[in-house]
Amino acid sequence: MAERFDEGRTMSPEAYLDGLFEEDADLTRVTASIRERGMPEISVAPGYGRLLTMLIAAARCKAPLEIGALAGYSGICLARGLSQGGKLTSLELRPEYAELALANLTQAGFGDRAEVIVGDALASLDRLVAAGRRFDFFFIDADKENYPNYLERAILLAEPGALIAADNTLLRGRTLNESKQGPAVQAVRDFNRRLATDPRLMGTHLPSYDGLALFMVR
Ligand code: SAH
Numbered sequence: 001m002a003e004r005f006d007e008g009r010t011m012s013p014e015a016y017l018d019g020l021f022e023e024d025a026d027l028t029r030v031t032a033s034i035r036e037r038g039m040p041e042i043s044v045a046p047g048y049g050r051l052l053t054m055l056i057a058a059a060r061c062k063a064p065l066e067i068g069a070l071a072g073y074s075g076i077c078l079a080r081g082l083s084q085g086g087k088l089t090s091l092e093l094r095p096e097y098a099e100l101a102l103a104n105l106t107q108a109g110f111g112d113r114a115e116v117i118v119g120d121a122l123a124s125l126d127r128l129v130a131a132g133r134r135f136d137f138f139f140i141d142a143d144k145e146n147y148p149n150y151l152e153r154a155i156l157l158a159e160p161g162a163l164i165a166a167d168n169t170l171l172r173g174r175t176l177n178e179s180k181q182g183p184a185v186q187a188v189r190d191f192n193r194r195l196a197t198d199p200r201l202m203g204t205h206l207p208s209y210d211g212l213a214l215f216m217v218r
């Protein structure tokens with residue numbers, strides 16, 4: 001099929017590049033399930049979903065931890081990259097979202113390779129630390145005020161060489177706008193700077209879509 005161009009109007013690089021890919025039935029079903037329920041349409045951007053799958057596969061990850069499940073869109077992307085014997089753990093505050101995420105993961109064929117833990121992510125993370133659990137990939141995508149706390153917990157839970165990806169580092173431009181000083185904006189600014197300066201980490205910030213941080217724990 002030929003690419004669909006936008007009738008001479010300016011098209012974002014993201015829209016152009018997303019248009020090159022075939023429709024994805026499992027992810028389309030997740031998006032429909034979100035609309036049906038009137039849930040927020042804030043799943044990870046499709047290009048970053050594909051990046052998550054590729055990173056998990058390339059790094060041969062077996063134990064990814066997701067913070068913020070929503071309806072399972074990014075969970076499916078993470079689970080798709082798993083190597084043999086791998087399992088996704090996902091943390092979600094709202095029981096009805098956790099249930100939907102697990103249902104969508106199951107429909108996509110990952111029911112036996114995914115666990116969704118319901119409750120406040122910070123409390124769940126502290127339990128995982130206390131239990132001595134280790135993870136090789138982190139996808140941080142829940143409440144933005146807690147991003148710096150999620151980063152500290154992720155480093156505690158990380159196997160050497162673990163990857164940390166985090167969504168929405170630009171907060172639709174608010175991160176760059178000095179006049180914006182709300183708690184989420186300040187927390188994400190702090191988070192972004194910590195990633196860039198922490199000697200335990202190496203990586204980069206990707207500015208496409210709403211921004212994605214991509215770092216490795218040394
Ligand atoms: N990663 C998902 C989108 C997550 S949206 C995807 O791309 O498909 C953010 C999610 O974080 C929402 O489902 C919200 O309920 C959840 N969340 C918000 N605060 C939380 C908290 N304190 N603990 C756990 N989850 C939280």
Ligand code: DHB
Pocket residue numbers: 042043044141142167168172
């Ligand atoms: C929004 C987008 C997200 O991906 C998210 O995790 C939270 C909020 C938003 O656009 O409001």
Ligand code: MG
Pocket residue numbers: 042043044141167168
């Ligand atoms: Mg997000």
